[in-house]
Amino acid sequence: MTRVRVDLFSSLDGYTAAPDPEADNPMGEDWGPLTAAYAATRTFRQKVFGDTSGAGTTGLDESFAASFFTGVGAEIMGAAMFGLHAYPDDPDWKGWWGDQPPFGYPVYVLTHSAPRPSIPMAGGTTFEFRTGAIEDVLAEATIAAGGLDVRVGGGVRTAREFLRAGLVDDLHVAIAPIVLGRGAPVWDDLRGLESTHRVQTQVAESGTIHVTFTR
Amino acid sequence: MTRVRVDLFSSLDGYTAAPDPEADNPMGEDWGPLTAAYAATRTFRQKVFGDTSGAGTTGLDESFAASFFTGVGAEIMGAAMFGLHAYPDDPDWKGWWGDQPPFGYPVYVLTHSAPRPSIPMAGGTTFEFRTGAIEDVLAEATIAAGGLDVRVGGGVRTAREFLRAGLVDDLHVAIAPIVLGRGAPVWDDLRGLESTHRVQTQVAESGTIHVTFTR
Numbered sequence: 001m002t003r004v005r006v007d008l009f010s011s012l013d014g015y016t017a018a019p020d021p022e023a024d025n026p027m028g029e030d031w032g033p034l035t036a037a038y039a040a041t042r043t044f045r046q047k048v049f050g051d052t053s054g055a056g057t058t059g060l061d062e063s064f065a066a067s068f069f070t071g072v073g074a075e076i077m078g079a080a081m082f083g084l085h086a087y088p089d090d091p092d093w094k095g096w097w098g099d100q101p102p103f104g105y106p107v108y109v110l111t112h113s114a115p116r117p118s119i120p121m122a123g124g125t126t127f128e129f130r131t132g133a134i135e136d137v138l139a140e141a142t143i144a145a146g147g148l149d150v151r152v153g154g155g156v157r158t159a160r161e162f163l164r165a166g167l168v169d170d171l172h173v174a175i176a177p178i179v180l181g182r183g184a185p186v187w188d189d190l191r192g193l194e195s196t197h198r199v200q201t202q203v204a205e206s207g208t209i210h211v212t213f214t215r
Numbered sequence: 216m217t218r219v220r221v222d223l224f225s226s227l228d229g230y231t232a233a234p235d236p237e238a239d240n241p242m243g244e245d246w247g248p249l250t251a252a253y254a255a256t257r258t259f260r261q262k263v264f265g266d267t268s269g270a271g272t273t274g275l276d277e278s279f280a281a282s283f284f285t286g287v288g289a290e291i292m293g294a295a296m297f298g299l300h301a302y303p304d305d306p307d308w309k310g311w312w313g314d315q316p317p318f319g320y321p322v323y324v325l326t327h328s329a330p331r332p333s334i335p336m337a338g339g340t341t342f343e344f345r346t347g348a349i350e351d352v353l354a355e356a357t358i359a360a361g362g363l364d365v366r367v368g369g370g371v372r373t374a375r376e377f378l379r380a381g382l383v384d385d386l387h388v389a390i391a392p393i394v395l396g397r398g399a400p401v402w403d404d405l406r407g408l409e410s411t412h413r414v415q416t417q418v419a420e421s422g423t424i425h426v427t428f429t430r
Contacts, residue, residue, distance in 0.1 A: 177409060177414040177415075178414075179405045188228075189396065191397065194392060201392050209416050
């Protein structure tokens with residue numbers, strides 16, 4: 001049975017890094033501190049850096065990192081996360097995920113601009129562009145996932161849109177023990193989410209707080 | 216050696232209940248869910264309800280509740296927390312803490328209005344009203360505390376004022392696993408607090424996240 005999953009990073013004050021696609025570092029300087037514990041995990045080092053030595057943390061952070069990469073068959077993301085806003089008029093722009101994006105399944109990019117043809121990439125990822133209602137895109141992604149889960153990959157505004165519409169089964173927020181004082185709000189307009197989902201809180205060795213909302 | 220302590224309640228999205236002194240329930244309807252785990256502790260039941268049966272939770276929530284009531288020799292609070300804004304023109308108003316307030320030591324009320332004479336109450340509490348700089352009030356409270364700690368008791372704006380001024384040694388925030396979507400912001404203007412204080416995160420059986428900033 002397909003479940004719809006969202007993973008977010010937050011500070012104690014409820015902000016995630018606000019991406020700036022036109023900056024040298026498009027995720028912004030706050031992204032590093034927000035995700036430091038995640039980047040230190042064995043899974044992340046292996047999947048992202050190709051580190052096969054087995055180095056990296058192995059506690060609760062690692063447990064969440066490992067499950068992040070498991071059981072997903074399709075993904076939905078906002079246009080900004082694909083990088084579409086950076087090159088809105090370039091039909092050859094293939095996103096900022098590199099020649100071999102780390103997905104390996106269909107990725108549905110939500111856009112309000114004109115439809116684009118799909119882009120097959122090395123490694124099994126295909127970027128599809130959709131202008132329809134999020135419910136319709138989710139229905140299509142669910143079929144494409146073939147019984148695996150669908151991830152709503154972000155950005156945070158897209159994730160909150162799915163959450164507010166009641167479309168998310170599993171929300172995981174990794175809260176770094178830092179105060180950012182700025183960024184994109186993670187929790188806006190989600191009052192009462194604990195009444196539709198079961199909440200669990202855990203703390204990792206890194207001090208990261210893992211909050212899950214499950215239904 | 217006197218330490219300056221602050222204890223706050225927050226939701227996951229960084230709000231605490233915004234008091235409305237003119238409402239029937241001056242702490243607001245969000246105060247109950249925010250403090251439910253605290254109200255369930257053995258210490259709270261004993262200190263506030265006079266329940267001497269020993270009933271109540273005994274885990275991490277209780278540990279923080281017990282230390283809340285230990286080792287404080289003076290307190291500073293904002294005028295709103297005394298209830299001064301509700302009756303600004305009534306010189307006989309003695310606050311909303313009842314005939315025998317639960318302090319038992321000097322309580323310095325910060326006010327911008329005209330100075331008032333101090334109010335001695337049953338049980339050892341004396342309310343003092345001060346219009347000076349927070350550093351001066353803290354110096355006076357520190358002397359009054361006689362080697363015990365000084366609590367900055369709130370509200371949250373007063374607490375943040377002391378935090379921003381670098382006057383707080385120990386901040387404890389009890390984060391309830393709920394999303395309020397409204398209220399008084401707990402963390403505003405505190406970016407980088409983790410660089411001046413050591414942060415520790417723990418989770419209680421209730422799901423409450425206890426974050427402490429210590430220096």
